[in-house]
Amino acid sequence: MTRLKIDADGTDVLQGMTYNVFETGQGRIVKRFITVEGQQEFLIPEYNYSAKNPVYIIVNGVEVVPESIETGKITLTNPLSSGIEVVCIAYGNPAMKRDGCLDTPYEGCSNYHHPYAALKHKDTYFFSLNHAPETCTVLGVKLKRLIVNIKAGDDVTTEIRNALGFQRDKFVIHEGIVYLPYQYNGFPAVIGYNANINGVNKRTVETVIVESTCVRLNDRLFPNVNLRRGEFFGLLYNLLSNLHNRYTDTKLELNPSPQRNIADGASLDSKWYAKQVRTLFDEKFMDGCYVFPLYADDKFEGQECMTRAEAVTYLNRFIEWVTEKYR
Incomplete structure (x- = not known):
């Protein structure tokens, strides 16, 4: 039901509930490591162990089951070689507040914008249909390029926010800055794009961490929340x-x-x-x-x-x- 779309305009049949506030000590955490030889333990000081806020471990794009999860530390089953990407994700335990007849998730900030990062070759970035297509991969998930027509005088953040909205499978690059969906705040993303490097137009690939100080999450069903x-x-x-x-x-x-x-x-x-x-x-x-x-x-x-x-x-x-x- 949550993925059904209205035929006429493509919006969700069942609208999600937005939120960005979490229970104290059970916030959303995304931590990226590049291993050293033999590394098996990964320290996450801000993580407090809770069954309501489990940690997911992604090793080179593949989810693995750790040997143990403790407050502040994850231990894998086997030591890893050097240079391997390990991403630890705790999606957080949303805080709830009373609103009339409902206990509902809520938002604590309103100046939200999509997580973004400046590309290394931002100043010489260019978009062209005659060159290799731009790509974006987040932990093995490929996103689709969304073209946003931004005219002179437009507020870039507002235009991209309106165009990208709550879409989960799109990304935007504008003037060398990449924007991703809200749910990828803090995630590493592998971006392929075109730039003029040392006087030569060429395709390059890099990993960036996209971040935002205020996102509007809409990625949970909240099955126990009543309906008005x-x-x-x-x-x-x-x-x-x-x-x-x-x-x-x-x-x-x-x-x-x-x-x-x-x-x-x-x-x-x-x-x-x-x-x-x-x-x-x-x-x-x-x-x-x-x-x-x-x-x-x-x-x-x-x-x-x-x-x-x-x-x-x-x-x-x-x-x-x-x-x-x-x-």
């Missing part, structure tokens, strides 16, 4: 959008003038899911009955959490309705 009613109906609308597209080959349009009165509509209209909710609540079965009932006093109360019973009831009515609508 409004978010649930946003999900239903996204599912309906895909079904409509596949059965009719046309894009689903929001209802521009829904007729049904929702008593707390004024508070609803300030939410991102307002138009989707109003569109769905205006739908009727063929017998003229509304598909989705409102709550007491004809209110929706979109910020309230849903029970499992409510979710099952609404899903059942949704399935019954779309079956009738598209049969």
Whole structure:
């Protein structure tokens, strides 16, 4: 479900929850080592052992199981030869805060930007379709080059942030600076690019560490976090959008003038899911009955959490309705 896309625009059917705050002593850690001959132990002073924040060990791009993991130290099963890349990653244990009916992850900074690094030959870097393609590999994962059209006067950070967004498989190079997805903050990346080196246009490859002081992570499902009613109906609308597209080959349009009165509509209209909710609540079965009932006093109360019973009831009515609508 988390990887399903809306046919019309390619966005996620189920939107993730963003965060960048972690429990004290259980933050995200990425530590890169280049081994010396016979090295078997790797010191990570900032790591506190916790089952909620395990460490993953990548040796030359391959995940391995260590002999032991302790606070501040990782020990591998066998000594390694010199010159081998070892990356230790702890993804962190997100902190949660109470927000109405939810215990939810949250963000502690808002001036976020994608992790980046200046290339060694930044000043003579050039992009050309007539030369070897640019490449980016992170721990064996190949990313795709995203071309961002940045015009004079544009804010580079903003344009790249908007273009790259939460995409996980893209990278950007602009004026000799490489930008990677948020989840790769602190990771080593192998970059292949073109530059004029000693008067010769040539391709070169180097490893950089991309970093950002504030990222906006969106890489977890948080299965134990409850869902607000409004978010649930946003999900239903996204599912309906895909079904409509596949059965009719046309894009689903929001209802521009829904007729049904929702008593707390004024508070609803300030939410991102307002138009989707109003569109769905205006739908009727063929017998003229509304598909989705409102709550007491004809209110929706979109910020309230849903029970499992409510979710099952609404899903059942949704399935019954779309079956009738598209049969």
